[in-house]
Amino acid sequence: MANNVLIIAEQRDSILKKVAFEMLGLGAELAAALGGKVEAALLGAGLGDLPDTLAQYGATRVYVADDESLASYSSEGYANTLAAFIQAANPQPAIILLGATAMGKDLAPRLAARLGVGLAPDCISMEIEDGRLTTIRPIFAGKALAKVRLKGDPQIATLRPNVLAAPDPDPAATATVETIAADPGTIRARVVDIVAAGEGEIDVAEADVIVSGGRGVAGPEGFAPIRSLAKTLGAAVGASRAAVDAGWIDHLHQVGQTGKTVTPNLYIACGISGAIQHQAGMKTSKVIVAINKDPEAPIFKIANYGIVGDLFDMVPALEKELQALLAE
C-alpha cells in the first residue's frame, strides 16, 4: 500500500534549499500518520554528500539522479526524470511534496500533469484526515484560506518556504541511497547562462529577514538607509510595486501579488502603505514591523510593531540601536 511521502529536495550549486529540510519535518509527520516513511529525491550534478545531509534531517531513503544533463534546472529534464522514476516506483509514494520556490512552482504542475493527478500549490499547512492529505492554502491574494483535498494518487502539493520549522538534524542518522536514472528526454528549452542578480545580494524569496521600501523612500537614493539597515541585519532588500514601477529598484525585489511571496521571520516595511496586493506577498511573515508617517496606513493593521514617523529618521535610528545590540 502506498503510504510513503516523497519530498523533492531542491539544490542549487550543490547547496540544499532550506525548504527541503522543512518538507522532511512535515513529511515525517504525514508519513507517520499514514504508517509510512519519508523519502527524498535529489536531482543535479556533483551532488557529493547531500544525501547524507538529507538523512540527517529525516530522510530514510534518498533517490539520487546525479548526472551532467541535470546540472542546471530544466522543466523538461527534471519532470521527465521524476515522472519516469515515480511511474516505475513500486509502491508509488502516497504523497509528493515540493517547495513553492521558483523551481517548485515550475516543476510541480508539470509533474502532476505527467502523472495525471491534481496539485495543491503554495500550501501553508498540511495534515492527514481520513487517510488523505488535507492542505490549507491562501487564495484571493491572501484574503481567504482554502482547504484542499486531492482526488487521485499520488497526491502532490507544494509547501510555502519558511512557514514551518525545520527539524533539528541528527548527525548520526543515515539513509539508504539509491541511484535513479537521469531521463531528461529531449530538452527543448535549455538554460545557457545564469547571471547573478547583484554581488552578495540575498534573494527576498529565501531571506529570513527583509527590509522593504515603498513609495515613501521617494527616489532611488531613498533606498540607501534601507540597504544599510538590511546590511546590518544580514537581510534582503524588498520593495513595493510603487517603488519598482517608479524605476527606483529592480523588479526582482518586488514583494506582493505580482512580485514574490515571502515568509521571513522578520519583515520591516518602510514607507509602504500596505495595499492588499502588497500584503498578499508578505502577510504570512512571522513578525512584521511597519515604519510609516501616516498612523492610519493599513500596514499597521497587520503589523506586530508599528513606528509612526519619518523613515529617514527612524530607519537610521533603528539601525544604530541594532548595531549596538549586535555588538554586545
Ligand SMILES: Cc1cc2nc3c(=O)[nH]c(=O)nc-3n(C[C@H](O)[C@H](O)[C@H](O)COP(=O)(O)OP(=O)(O)OC[C@H]3O[C@@H](n4cnc5c(N)ncnc54)[C@H](O)[C@@H]3O)c2cc1C
Ligand atoms: C493587479 C495588481 C497587482 C499588484 N501587485 C503588487 C505587488 O506585487 N506588490 C505591491 O507592493 N503592490 C502591488 N500592486 C500595487 C498596490 O495596489 C499599491 O499601489 C502599492 O503596493 C503601493 O505601494 P506603496 O505602499 O509603496 O505606495 P503608497 O500606497 O503610495 O504608500 C506609500 C506610503 O509611504 C508613507 N510615507 C511617505 N513618506 C514617508 C516617509 N518619509 N516616512 C515614512 N512613511 C512615509 C505614506 O504614508 C504611505 O503610507 C498591485 C496592484 C494591482 C492592481
